[in-house]
Amino acid sequence: MIRNTLYLPELREMLAEGDAAGLGEFCTAIHPARTAEFMEGLDAAEVWEVLRHAEPMRRAEIFSFLEQPRQVEMLETLDPQEMAELVADLAHDDRVDILQDAEPQTVEELLPLVPDEERRDILRLSAYPEDTAGAIMTSEYARLNEDDTIDAAVEAITRSLREGDLQTINYLYVVDKADHLRGVVSVAQLLSALAKPAMQIGDIMNQSVVSVDVDADQEKVAAEVARYDFAAIPVVDAEHHMLGVITHDDVIDVVREEAVEDAQRIGAVDPLEETYLETSLLTLTWKRGIWLIILFFGALLTAIALRGYEDRLAQWAWLVLFIPLVISSGGNSGSQSATLIISALAAGHISLTDWSRIVVRELVQGILLGAFLGLIGYGAARMLGVASFDAAVVPITLLLVVLCGTLTGSLLPLLFRRLGFDPAIMSTPFVAGIIDLVGIVIYMTVASRLLAA
Amino acid sequence: MIRNTLYLPELREMLAEGDAAGLGEFCTAIHPARTAEFMEGLDAAEVWEVLRHAEPMRRAEIFSFLEQPRQVEMLETLDPQEMAELVADLAHDDRVDILQDAEPQTVEELLPLVPDEERRDILRLSAYPEDTAGAIMTSEYARLNEDDTIDAAVEAITRSLREGDLQTINYLYVVDKADHLRGVVSVAQLLSALAKPAMQIGDIMNQSVVSVDVDADQEKVAAEVARYDFAAIPVVDAEHHMLGVITHDDVIDVVREEAVEDAQRIGAVDPLEETYLETSLLTLTWKRGIWLIILFFGALLTAIALRGYEDRLAQWAWLVLFIPLVISSGGNSGSQSATLIISALAAGHISLTDWSRIVVRELVQGILLGAFLGLIGYGAARMLGVASFDAAVVPITLLLVVLCGTLTGSLLPLLFRRLGFDPAIMSTPFVAGIIDLVGIVIYMTVASRLLAA
Numbered sequence: 001m002i003r004n005t006l007y008l009p010e011l012r013e014m015l016a017e018g019d020a021a022g023l024g025e026f027c028t029a030i031h032p033a034r035t036a037e038f039m040e041g042l043d044a045a046e047v048w049e050v051l052r053h054a055e056p057m058r059r060a061e062i063f064s065f066l067e068q069p070r071q072v073e074m075l076e077t078l079d080p081q082e083m084a085e086l087v088a089d090l091a092h093d094d095r096v097d098i099l100q101d102a103e104p105q106t107v108e109e110l111l112p113l114v115p116d117e118e119r120r121d122i123l124r125l126s127a128y129p130e131d132t133a134g135a136i137m138t139s140e141y142a143r144l145n146e147d148d149t150i151d152a153a154v155e156a157i158t159r160s161l162r163e164g165d166l167q168t169i170n171y172l173y174v175v176d177k178a179d180h181l182r183g184v185v186s187v188a189q190l191l192s193a194l195a196k197p198a199m200q201i202g203d204i205m206n207q208s209v210v211s212v213d214v215d216a217d218q219e220k221v222a223a224e225v226a227r228y229d230f231a232a233i234p235v236v237d238a239e240h241h242m243l244g245v246i247t248h249d250d251v252i253d254v255v256r257e258e259a260v261e262d263a264q265r266i267g268a269v270d271p272l273e274e275t276y277l278e279t280s281l282l283t284l285t286w287k288r289g290i291w292l293i294i295l296f297f298g299a300l301l302t303a304i305a306l307r308g309y310e311d312r313l314a315q316w317a318w319l320v321l322f323i324p325l326v327i328s329s330g331g332n333s334g335s336q337s338a339t340l341i342i343s344a345l346a347a348g349h350i351s352l353t354d355w356s357r358i359v360v361r362e363l364v365q366g367i368l369l370g371a372f373l374g375l376i377g378y379g380a381a382r383m384l385g386v387a388s389f390d391a392a393v394v395p396i397t398l399l400l401v402v403l404c405g406t407l408t409g410s411l412l413p414l415l416f417r418r419l420g421f422d423p424a425i426m427s428t429p430f431v432a433g434i435i436d437l438v439g440i441v442i443y444m445t446v447a448s449r450l451l452a453a
Numbered sequence: 454m455i456r457n458t459l460y461l462p463e464l465r466e467m468l469a470e471g472d473a474a475g476l477g478e479f480c481t482a483i484h485p486a487r488t489a490e491f492m493e494g495l496d497a498a499e500v501w502e503v504l505r506h507a508e509p510m511r512r513a514e515i516f517s518f519l520e521q522p523r524q525v526e527m528l529e530t531l532d533p534q535e536m537a538e539l540v541a542d543l544a545h546d547d548r549v550d551i552l553q554d555a556e557p558q559t560v561e562e563l564l565p566l567v568p569d570e571e572r573r574d575i576l577r578l579s580a581y582p583e584d585t586a587g588a589i590m591t592s593e594y595a596r597l598n599e600d601d602t603i604d605a606a607v608e609a610i611t612r613s614l615r616e617g618d619l620q621t622i623n624y625l626y627v628v629d630k631a632d633h634l635r636g637v638v639s640v641a642q643l644l645s646a647l648a649k650p651a652m653q654i655g656d657i658m659n660q661s662v663v664s665v666d667v668d669a670d671q672e673k674v675a676a677e678v679a680r681y682d683f684a685a686i687p688v689v690d691a692e693h694h695m696l697g698v699i700t701h702d703d704v705i706d707v708v709r710e711e712a713v714e715d716a717q718r719i720g721a722v723d724p725l726e727e728t729y730l731e732t733s734l735l736t737l738t739w740k741r742g743i744w745l746i747i748l749f750f751g752a753l754l755t756a757i758a759l760r761g762y763e764d765r766l767a768q769w770a771w772l773v774l775f776i777p778l779v780i781s782s783g784g785n786s787g788s789q790s791a792t793l794i795i796s797a798l799a800a801g802h803i804s805l806t807d808w809s810r811i812v813v814r815e816l817v818q819g820i821l822l823g824a825f826l827g828l829i830g831y832g833a834a835r836m837l838g839v840a841s842f843d844a845a846v847v848p849i850t851l852l853l854v855v856l857c858g859t860l861t862g863s864l865l866p867l868l869f870r871r872l873g874f875d876p877a878i879m880s881t882p883f884v885a886g887i888i889d890l891v892g893i894v895i896y897m898t899v900a901s902r903l904l905a906a
Contacts, residue, residue, distance in 0.1 A: 029661065030661055031663050031681065033663075033681045034663075065680075065681075154644060157644060158644055158645045158647070158648075161641050161644065161645050162645065166641070169640065169641055169644070170623065187640050187644075188614050191607060191610060191611055191614065191622070191640075191644075192611045192614050194607060194611070194647070195611075208482065208483055210486075210487075222705075225705070226702070226705045226706065227486060228484065228486045229702035230702075231623070231702075248684060248702075249679070249682035249683075249684075249701075251705060252675075252678070252679045252704060252705055252708060255709055255712070256679065256708055256712075256800055259708070259711075259712030259715070259716075259796075259799075259800075260796045260797070260799070260800045260802075262712070262716065263712075263715065263716060263719060263792055263795070263796040263799075264792060264793065266716060266719070266720070267788055267789055267791070267792025267793070267796075267881060268785060268788065268789055268792075269792060269793060272793075275797060275800070275802035275803070276793055276794070276797040276803055277797075277803055277807060277810065277814075281814060281817050281818065284793075284814070284818060285817075285818050285821045285822060288786070288789045288818065288822065289821070289822055289825065291785075292782070292785055292786060292822055293825070293826070295781065295785050296778070296782060296826050296829060296830075297829075299777060299778040299781045299782065300778060300833050302777040302778060303774040303777070303778050303833065303837060304837070306774045306776075307774055307837060310770060310774075313770070313773055314770060317763060317766070317767060320763075320766055320773050320776070321756040321759045321760055321763075322756055323773070323776050323777065324752060324755035324756070324759070324776065324777075324780055324889050324893065325752040325753060327777055327780075327781075328755075328780075328784075328882075328885070328886065328889055329745070329748075329752065331781075331784075331882070331885075332721060332744075332745055332748050332882045332886075333741070333745060335720055335721065335882055336720055336722050336744070336745070336882075338720070339716055339717060339720025339721075340717065340720070340722060340725075340729055340737075341729070342716070343712075343713045343717060343720075344713070344728060344729040344730075346712075346713070346716075347709055347710075347712075347713045347728070349713075349728035349729055349730065350729055350730055357730065358729075361730075361734060361737070364734050364738075365737060365741065368742070369738060369741065369742055369745055372742065372746070373745065373746070373749050376746070376750075384756060428720060428788070428881065429781075429784075429788055429789075432781070432784075433781065433785075440777065
């Protein structure tokens with residue numbers, strides 16, 4: 001983390017002098033995200049000392065921009081009564097995330113001190129399983145009824161805004177008495193209707209609301225929001241009861257989080273739940289080790305395969321020289337194909353129905369790339385002193401291995417998607433491992449046929 | 454692409470019968486994104502035939518949800534006058550993207566038919582270089598002056614909304630006569646101020662506006678918006694003139710696009726400008742080939758290195774069996790480290806200043822993983838008939854190679870970031886290639902020392 005040390009000495013001086021005016025201005029004059037950033041060098045107690053000089057709403061806002069480990073540390077170490085008041089003011093989705101990372105005993109201590117209504121909300125939102133729509137939604141959205149007048153709606157919204165109870169007013173959701181989602185009014189529609197204050201919300205609302213199910217996977221929700229360019233999407237249960245709202249900023253977080261997870265899967269690391277530095281060394285070692293061991297046993301097969309060709313390797317010793325070259329060329333072309341296909345699947349650029357086009361494309365690329373590498377390989381074999389006829393083993397092998405790489409690398413992720421698994425499990429090292437083994441067999445078979453002829 | 458064929462027969466029937474009422478309802482009753490989706494099976498002319506039955510604003514909205522290649526095809530093949538009218542109604546940032554993908558002669562034909570003001574806007578936005586803030590911003594945002602009253606502001610905004618000239622009203626930007634960005638008013642603030650219609654915008658505006666420079670890299674803009682949880686961010690030039698706005702949906706697109714590009718770089722493919730299926734086979738082969746050839750020449754070095762050890766390989770023939778195992782273990786652990794570090798850098802979870810912590814962590818992981826793989830490797834060597842003393846070459850080599858993999862895989866991306874390059878260029882195949890070579894040298898050195906002793 002790059003610490004912003006620009007204001008630190010001034011901040012510490014103001015704290016030492018108890019400069020309430022200066023600290024108060026620091027909390028209000030700049031964007032809360034910047035205030036939070038400037039405090040990164042302070043310890044938990046010092047941060048709180050600064051935040052005391054902000055209004056409760058502003059305080060919660062600045063707090064929400066601190067790094068999550070710092071937020072958790074503050075809840076765990078500072079005065080429980082003050083922290084409970086802070087928790088009550090936080091955004092409903094954020095505070096659930098923070099409390100889930102805190103020690104259970106901190107949560108047990110804090111929760112009873114949080115006002116009843118807020119505590120019930122925390123418990124309700126905490127109940128949804130991780131990575132679902134329910135786990136990232138918030139309960140702070142504007143709810144209207146069909147028979148509200150425009151005037152009454154505006155009044156209700158401004159009251160909620162004053163109390164800090166809304167995270168988004170891009171859309172105002174219309175529910176019936178049983179809380180079923182009936183329609184949506186955009187803030188633009190509301191503004192446009194201001195001239196007719198007595199009109200009812202039901203007259204201007206849009207009845208075709210796109211919503212997501214509370215159990216939906218967060219990745220699917222993000223894809224949906226990205227497709228419709230929504231600023232927020234409502235979350236409903238099976239009976240279409242309105243449960244919450246997912247806002248654009250949460251969607252961006254999900255997209256970024258999933259990109260990191262996909263990259264880790266592609267690189268044969270079991271996705272980390274926390275950031276690289278936050279993950280304990282043992283967890284990290286385990287999440288890599290499990291894949292490394294699987295790949296290691298795969299690689300052991302190459303040793304066993306090679307043992308079957310020991311007499312040929314003794315007879316034509318120069319074959320050994322090109323073992324790494326052959327398997328890495330296959331592995332690299334396979335990794336490339338796997339990367340292209342996995343990322344195109346993740347981005348929604350291709351789907352299973354495109355499989356035949358993909359096969360043709362990878363076939364052509366495999367032949368072109370394999371033939372070209374084969375040409376260079378033949379030259380290299382000649383330069384290393386291999387006889388002109390014998391050296392033909394290298395280009396023939398390279399063509400076949402690269403072709404095998406592009407086809408395996410592209411088809412395995414598609415197969416995994418077809419079987420309902422995450423295609424990224426077909427990590428590039430996994431693909432490379434398979435091609436290592438196949439590559440050895442191709443190499444030795446080509447050599448035996450050609451050289452024994 | 455999964456085509457949605459559910460409505461196709463009905464749509465074709467309505468088209469054949471000229472059922473204006475049915476087609477009109479199809480264009481209005483469901484979300485425009487869904488309307489666009491249902492028309493994926495139609496050809497360009499049929500799509501336009503359907504869209505004729507929608508109001509111009511709705512027509513433009515539905516059109517904006519079609520796949521980009523289809524949009525381009527429609528502009529290129531349908532009546533220029535009608536297409537020019539459509540272009541005039543499109544979102545200002547979207548139409549620039551579409552026109553940049555169309556044939557130059559289509560653009561030349563269409564532009565003169567587009568109204569003056571809109572044409573100037575297209576030319577202005579087209580001028581910004583790709584992947585910068587300027588290239589993704591839109592010119593449709595709400596502009597107010599400090600001395601506007603609340604009432605006048607609301608009236609101006611509702612007028613603009615009626616004309617479809619606003620892409621976002623989350624924030625209303627306050628500019629002076631020379632177009633300098635002076636402040637920002639959120640729509641929430643505006644709603645809350647409705648009760649005091651004679652108050653001026655200057656009294657409620659927020660003067661600390663976070664903006665981005667028009668030349669800023671789109672990836673940095675996305676990171677900024679994600680950090681501040683903004684729904685939109687204003688774009689300014691060096692003199693702080695307001696030029697445009699980037700909205701949350703464009704940011705999501707950038708984040709998704711950059712994730713795909715990063716994955717491709719990590720997988721040693723030069724990032725594609727279009728999707729996998731849209732990219733021509735020759736381009737695709739070239740973008741892979743260039744890296745594959747670089748990696749191939751790297752791998753050739755392993756052949757040369759191995760030639761230096763030919764006599765030892767002849768003396769202890771069993772050493773050959775473990776060549777693929779040794780280099781793949783090093784390559785895999787190196788790929789894992791490179792993936793972890795590159796994705797953590799991209800997500801902002803680590804920075805260069807953390808390098809010493811990273812080295813320690815990778816050192817510990819390398820020792821743990823190397824030792825464990827070494828244990829299995831020793832067992833495997835024994836099982837394949839290697840003498841108990843000789844077999845020690847395998848675990849010692851594995852420990853050193855895996856350690857070398859974790860350190861190289863983590864340090865190379867950091868080094869590249871330090872040198873100002875994209876750390877993802879240190880693709881996992883590249884890291885693996887380096888470790889292949891180092892692995893061979895370590896293996897042969899360990900073997901020579903131990904077996905000759």
